[in-house]
Amino acid sequence: MATSEYVAIIALILSVILLFKVYHLQSRLNDLKSDVERLENRSGLTGTSMSNTIAPPAPHIQHADASEEINERLLLLIREGNKIKAIKELRTAKNLSLKDAKDYVDYLEKR
Structure with missing residues (x-):
């Protein structure tokens, strides 16, 4: 195998690993968004109204x-x-x- 083939295989493996990482982070982000929405609904406040209240x-x-x-x-x-x-x-x-x-x-x- 030539060096360029090794580089291509390593790049493919890294791409797959990064794809799984991005998918995992996106699912965590969606979970956090749903938690924030649930908390906002429970308290009756929105993000902007919380920061503007004195x-x-x-x-x-x-x-x-x-x-x-x-x-x-x-x-x-x-x-x-x-x-x-x-x-x-x-x-x-x-x-x-x-x-x-x-x-x-x-x-x-x-x-």
């Missing part, structure tokens, strides 16, 4: 006597692009944790 701030922050002038000041800072400064001012004014203040500022930004 939870409102915690109840103790919503009703924490957030006066209108503080909210107006925060909105002004947000519009100016000073989101971090808005978070700092809210933390100082209301003695909130960093996460709670960030959640509240994010909530104000999305309103």
Whole structure:
């Protein structure tokens, strides 16, 4: 047998092995897609609605006597692009944790 025949046989064997691998991966992908669809149907959410939802701030922050002038000041800072400064001012004014203040500022930004 010539060298070219060996190369052709090896290429054929590799092609068959790769074909089986692709078939196996495609079946796993289909299984994962069906699992995702099943989970979406169970929860009632879609992929886009899950990523676009922002939870409102915690109840103790919503009703924490957030006066209108503080909210107006925060909105002004947000519009100016000073989101971090808005978070700092809210933390100082209301003695909130960093996460709670960030959640509240994010909530104000999305309103």
